Amino acid sequence: MTDPEPAAGTAGTPVGDEQAAARQDAAWAGNAREELAAADEGYARRFDADADIDRLLAERAAAVDLVVQAAWQRCIPPEAELALFAVGGYGRGELYPQSDIDLLVMAAPRDSATHAESLARFFAILWDSGLPVGHAVRSLEQCTEAAIEDITVLTALLEARPLAANEHERRELQGAVSPRLVWPPQQFFEAKRAELHERHARFDDTADNLEPNLKEGPGGLRDVQTLNWMALRIIGTADMESLVAFGQLGADEVATLERERRALARLRYGLHLVAGKREERLRFDYQKLLAARLGFQDSGNTLAVEQMMQGFYRNAALVLRIGERLLQRFEEQLEGEAEPQPLDDLFELRRGYLAARDPEWPRNPSEILSLFSTWAARGELSGLHSHTARALAEALPRFPDYANAEPALQVQFLGLLRGLQPVRTLTRMARLGVLGRWIPAFLKVSGRMQFDLFHVYTVDQHTLAVLKNIASFASPSSAERFALAHQVWPRLRKPELLLLAGLFHDIAKGRGGDHSDLGARDARMFCDTLGMSEADASLVEWLVRRHLLMSMTAQKQDIADPDVIHRFATEVADRDRLDHLYLLTCADIAGTSPKLWNAWKDRLLADLYTATRLALRRGLEHPLAADERSQETQAAVRGTLESHGLEASEVDALFARMPAVGFQRGRADQLAWQAVSLRDLPVGASRVRVRPVAAHAGALEVFVHAPDADGLFAAIVATLDRAGLAIQQARVLDGPSGTIFDTFEVIPSDPRRAPVPEDVEQRLEQVLAGPLDDIRPPRRTLPRHLRHFRIPPRIGFDQADGGRTTLSLVCTDRPGLLADVAQALRAQRLRVHDARIATFGERAEDVFQITATDDAGRNGPLDEAHQQALSDALLACIEGENK
Known part of the structure; x- marks a missing residue:
């Protein structure tokens, strides 16, 4: 200078x-x-x-x-x-x-x-x-x-x-x-270990976050620095290679830790360059830029950014794995080795950690699987002893995959699935690298992320989350999240088959082609190789191939339509498949994102399950007709109302004020609630009723009955949006004498702010009593994370029954999108008769049944000119040009 x-x-x-x-x-x-x-x-x-x-x-x-x-x-x-x-x-x-x-x-x-x-x-x-x-x-x-x-x-x-x-x-x-x-060393170690655990907890104890913190997150650079500080305080050196001489680390562990530290350092250096400011969180804003700067390129099946992120997740996983061993060795250095407690011929306990007794362990692959069966049988332990963990890591290259394993080893693995705590065992095997060796396809998806907001975990972590959800179904407490899962679980003849389906359902992600078909082939090969029966192998194969069937049917089709139920039941074919598919679907959706599972999805799947089970019991050769469905529903609603003291004549009067199609599509409990809402209501008056969805805090069902008017649907949607409620489903029906019967399934946009039903009722009643033209959706800025996930809008039109037009819309979701779309429909003088709202991460897939009003006041389908005008208006709305 x-x-x-x-x-x-x-x-x-x-x-x-x-x-x-x-x-x-x-x-x-x-x-x-x-x-x-x-x-x-x-x-x-x-x-x-x-x-x-x-x-x-x-x-x-x-x-x-x-x-x-x-x-x-x-x-x-x-x-x-x-x-x-x-x-x-x-x-x-x-x-x-x-x-x-x-x-x-x-x-x-x-x-x-x-x-x-x-x-x-x-x-x-x-x-x-x-x-x-x-x-x-x-x-x-x-x-x-x-x-x-x-x-x-x-x-x-x-x-x-x-x-x-x-x-x-x-x-x-x-x-x-x-x-x-x-x-002093003991206090320093305890304090820094507690600090490390607290820091990890702030990131949900996982490195597999969509926007990981390279410095502070689990498996990040701070973890490596913490190990260095501990070594300096306890051993007197921060040089990792020196720890080999002190017996704290093996040469292979030092080499691995140094390799991962350098990889993390390179990511952090590059992040500072592309961000141009002090930034430790690898945000979506920088991920693509950094991947390009580091030289990653899109391949046929994997984006450059996904390759980079997979590398990071694997870096972090290895840092965590070696760090866990070193923490344990520091603990032993400070507190000394305790007297081992033998468990069997192979294993013992050392300070609460499971350890191999033989210094040369493992002598064969069977001893590795025996480790996990012994671990499962012991219940809660402090973990795996560091020396045994290192021996296991060194033995992994010699551990065979299932296709090349001896039959006895294959039988031993199936025993783990049928034994105690199988999901915990699979999770441990995955974390320690054994599962990836046993099933090579699982290794390929380990650390694999998908650059979207729908999948918030890497494929392997999502898979483990699905397995954890499956295990939870055995507990009555699962009823708090899943309406029927605990009731269905005991019907499974072999729960391990559902675990295998969960293990393989996404295992072919990133290969190109349909991951469900490819995964089904993998699952079939696995089952056949392990000598499973034809019936068992076929069930697992079918579940993997069709694991999206139930969620797509429930969220994208009208499950109140008997034809939809019949088609779904025909595909499922028997109740055993239905039980397995229902549980797998619940576990899959809930394991995709903490925010994805909600009361609406729970009830949709439960309703679809119940309706399909009834269809299978009736027999597929006897499909339920719409008229028969309507008669059954009317009878159920009548029974409910009369049990609450209503006379038959009063019930008849209420039914006359309700749309006939509602009895074909609605649930009996819902229709009874709506009918009671009409009691003592003068003809031509409006009424709003809101009720919580049982057992699901914050979820509401909103019923609006009022004289029809232009812009009514848009005003209701905008009001719900302003109230902080996200619409999950809308059923918009025309009632007698020019009235509407609109039902909305809503959840709070911010889970921390549970809505009060009475407040929602009051806000909507005020809207119905005033001029609808004054109701506009709020202006909002696009959230930062959505700016990086732009989905090209797709707008489609089809003719529907009853002289209606079906409008399908696929685009990037954002706060207030539905309210803006409703406003665009209103501006085009269109009436909404039904709506199905589905959101998958950043992707919105909405379907509306609409009609156009001509100069004579008649409603009919949209002609080509009107379709084009609506398409242009929606594109402007989606892109924000009208804001």
Whole structure:
């Protein structure tokens, strides 16, 4: 770093006026800023040329050292008894493009007060140079006190590196934070381990987040740094290779940990470059940019961004796996080995951890599977002993896949599925890498993400979540989320078949082609190879091939239509398939995203299951006709009403005010509730009723009865939107005498704000009582995360029964979309007669039955000109051109 000219007022420079000194400092800082910018441009070019990441980090730190040291010499008199240290990551000699420059000035209080102006000038000139400096000025005693009060201060000081300090001062600082004075090894280890667990909990204890934090998240760089700090405090060295000599790590573990750390460091360096600011979270805004900068390219079946993210998830998984072992070894180092407790010929307990007794374990693949059966039989343990975990990792290359395994090993695996805690066993096998060796296709989807908002987990983590949901069905508590699952579960003749279907249902993601068909082939090959019966293998194969059938039918078709139920029942064919498919579908949807499963989907699937079970019991050769369905429903509703004291004549009067088609499509309990709502209501009056959906907090069913009017549907939808309610389904029926019978299934847009039914009723009643033209959807900005998932809009028209037109709309979902679409329909003078609303992550798939009103007031299908006008209006609405 060059110094253009001495500044007035500094040591060794002539005294001049303050303005001249300020100008000279500004010139110096400007020069420093330019030199640093030029250096950073060079580092960026070298990064893009795949230069060694550790060298880049070290050289950038060294370049900043020159600026900091030159500024120190410029501002601080040589005789000042002040010492300057780099601390934190900068002290470690690792400096990312947007990292803070953490400095410590060590000085006695009297000396820091004497040179306060010089220090202020020093820090100011560094800021003017473009360096994001964070600093502390402390005496040795204050360093000790701060470290005692805050362990993060201690970790920063542990890596202090002298910039303007002598060896004596360095040793003094080390002594001020030595284990003799602050945080002895045992306390340090316990505190940092607790800190690590708390930090992981903030990220849901998984590295497989859609927008992972490269620094703080599970398996991120902070985990590696924490292991280094623990090693320094407990062993006395932060050099991972030195831990091999101390018996804490194997050479292979050190090599793996270093490889993953370097991969994470490269991701973080690149993230700072593409973000242009200090950013540790790999947001959607930067993922594609970073993947391109790192040289990833789209392949036939996998996007470049998905390749990059899969690499990250695998990096993080290995850091977590090795970190868990090292934490355990540090614990043993501090507390000593406990007396082993033998369990059987192969295994024992050591300090609550399951361990192999034989130093040469495993001698064959069977002993590896025996490990998991013993683990399952022992219930809750602290985990797998680190030495056994390492031996297992070293043995993985010799563990066969199922196709090349001995028959006895195949039988042993099936025993795990049929034994105790099979889902927990499969999860452990996946986490330790065994499942990926046994089923190579599972290894291919491990860490595989899909660049959308529908799948918030990697494929392997989603699969494990599905299996966990399946296991939960055995508990009565599952009824809180799944209406019928606990009742259906005992009907399964072999629960392991459902587990296999869950294991294989997404295993072919990313190969190209239909993943359901490809996965079904894999499942069939697996079942046949393991010698399963034809009936069992066929069931698993069918479940994998048709695992989307029930969800698509429930969410995209009218399950109140007897023809829909008959077609679905014909495809399912028997009740055994139906039971398995229902449970798999519930587990699959709920395991895709924490936000995806809701009361509406639960009830849809339960209704479809119940209706299909009845159809199968009746016999597929006797499909239920619409008239028969209507008569059955009317009889059920009449029975409910009369049981509540209504006379037959009153029931007849209420039925006469209700749309006949409602009895073909509605549920008996719903229609009875609506009928009661009409009691004592004068003809031509309006009524709104809202009720919670049983056992599902926040979900509501909204019933609106009113005289029909132009824009009524749009006004209702806009009001529900303003009330913070997301419409999941809408049933819009025309009643006698020009009335409407609209039913909406809604859930809160923000789960933290459960709506009050009475408040929703009041808001809608106010709308019905006033001018509808005043009701408009609220203006909203598009959420950040949706900007990166733009789906080309698709608008289609088909003729429907009854002289209606079916409008289908597929586009990117966003808050207020349905309200805006309803407003567009209103502007085109169209009436909505039915609506099915489906959202899959960022993808909205909505279907409406609509008619156009001609000059004579008659309703009919849309002609081509009207379809084109509506299509143009909807495209403008979707793209926000009308906002």
